[in-house]
Amino acid sequence: MRRIGLILLGMVLVLVGIPMLVLPGPGLLAIGGGAACIARAFRPRRSQSA
Incomplete structure (x- = not known):
């Protein structure tokens, strides 16, 4: 939902x-x-590795 809002x-x-x-x-x-x-909406997400 946040991605759509940013776009x-x-x-x-x-x-x-x-x-x-x-x-x-x-x-x-x-x-x-x-x-x-728009660029922030398509930014790759960080992995949540511990």
């Missing part, structure tokens, strides 16, 4: 950031944040 948040940030490239606002920051959220 959705990332997609929203990227989609909001695209118009902000030409409109006033931090477009590159929003796109970068969205890409970071």
Whole structure:
């Protein structure tokens, strides 16, 4: 469930950031944040070995 939430948040940030490239606002920051959220959702999990 958390993975889906991170992917959705990332997609929203990227989609909001695209118009902000030409409109006033931090477009590159929003796109970068969205890409970071999506990358974190697909990050490999650590093994729980003792």
